[in-house]
Every structure is written in C-alpha cells, then in structure tokens.
Amino acid sequence: MANTTSAKKATRKIARRTAVNKARRSRVRxxxxxxxxxxxxxxQAVAAAALKAAQPELMRAATKGVLHANTASRKVSRxxxxxxxxxx
Numbered sequence: 001m002a003n004t005t006s007a008k009k010a011t012r013k014i015a016r017r018t019a020v021n022k023a024r025r026s027r028v029r030x031x032x033x034x035x036x037x038x039x040x041x042x043x044q045a046v047a048a049a050a051l052k053a054a055q056p057e058l059m060r061a062a063t064k065g066v067l068h069a070n071t072a073s074r075k076v077s078r079x080x081x082x083x084x085x086x087x088x
Contacts, residue, residue, distance in 0.1 A: 024066045031057045035079050044086040051076075051083050 002008045031054035038047035055076050062072035 021064075021066050024061050024064060028054075028057055028061045028067070032075065032079070035083070039079075039082050039086065042086060044083065047083045047086060051079055054079065 002011050031050070035047060035050040035054050038050045041047075058067065058072040058076055061067045062069040067075075
C-alpha cells in the first residue's frame, strides 16, 4: 500500500488512466468485431463500411498508447485483406 502523498496520488492517476484505456480497448474490440461479423456474413459492402469505421479507431488507440502502432497497422492490414478477398 502506498504511504507517501505522491505515491497515493500516483495510484489514483493510474486508476483513472486504466479506466480510460480499458474503455478505449473495449471500443476498438467492438469495432473489430463488427468487421469480423460483416466478413462472416459475406457482404463486402457492409464489411468495407465497418472497416472504414474501425480503421481510425485502431489508429487512435495506437496514438493514445493503448495499442502499439505496429499492432494497429497489422490488424488494419489483415482485416483489409480479408474484406478485399470477399469480392474474389
């Protein structure tokens, strides 16, 4: 348990940041799930629209430090590849 005033403040700050990051991560996962579901349904138009909505969300998470930049890019790339393959 934190004893000093600064350590107590640090734990409060960490708790706030954790809550924000958790919300962001959850939001990103929801957007990814929507793309996954659209891909599963086989509708390319819906999948493309879902991907277009998910991409900025993933990049925002990377900017905010919730995800690593390369992780976000990889996820976008793989989803885009799968959406593109629906047309073939």
